[in-house]
Amino acid sequence: MIKACIFDLDGTLADTLESMAYVANEIMQKYGLKTLPTDNFRYYSGEGADMLMQRALKDAGDKELIHYEEGRRLYREMFAADPMYKVVPYEGMPETLKELKKRGIRLAVCSNKPHPAAVKVIAQLYGDDFDMVLGQSDAIRRKPAPDGPLMIAGKFGVRPEECMYVGDTSTDMKTGKAAGMFTVGALWGFRDREELNANGADLVAEHPTDLVMISEEYCND
Incomplete structure (x- = not known):
């Protein structure tokens, strides 16, 4: 029986694509590098802010990552100052969360x-x-280390197999499986069905509202 649902954030709970692209491109302009298409950030994201900046800097022309240390610091500072620029919840997610809580x-x-x-x-x-x-x-x-989800399960007093982990990237699928949780790919996010299935998704959900049915039909005893 599912007693807890653990969500990734970017690309799962919130559409942050434009937000990430805006902040990173502000930094690229500061260094005189080329700006990058917003859609690129679907593939830069998923493994933390530092990896995102590494990938973006290389594609923008900084192959040697000369600006990496300062760039990753600026990225965190800019997000800490205004993490909500063009960030919106996915359609149906607020209602889904309330139904799961109910x-x-x-x-x-x-x-x-970054935590803040x-x-x-x-x-x-x-x-x-x-x-x-x-x-x-x-x-x-x-992530993909399972430490975070396992810590959450411990705080909630539930077993990993009583948790449903939801995310939109290969990193998330690997995380959920490593934690021993029922792992659901979020097709409304940044990556495609092929990537989610190839990396261990137990199921792929097409819309946030599918999660309520999945928590009942596929995860319960």
Whole structure:
């Protein structure tokens, strides 16, 4: 029986594509590098802010990552100052979260987004819908290590097999499977069905509202 649902943030709970592209391209312009198409950030994201900046800088022309250390610091600072620029919830997600809570399912976020930014985004988009928000910090290994989801399960007092993990990238699928959780790919996010299935998704959901049915039909005893 599913007792907790753990969500990725970028590309799962919130459409942050334009937000990430805007901040990164501001930094590229500062260094005289070329700006990058917004759609590129579907593939730069998923493994934390530092990896995103590495990928973006290389594609923008900084092959030697000369600006990496300063660039990753600026990226975090700019997001901390305004993490909500053009960030919106996915259609149907607010209603889905409320329905899951109504059914007694605990809700959490486990993101590779820096922790302060993750907390701010969730608070502004979803208020107090979530019981726990865990973003990237030096205190815990980033995904695909299963540390975050397992920590959340421990805090909730539930077993990993009683958790449904939802995310939109190969990193998320690997995370959920490594944690021993029922792992659902979010097709409304940044990556495609092929990637999600190839990396261990137990199911792929086409719309946020599918999660309520999945939590009942596929995950319960």
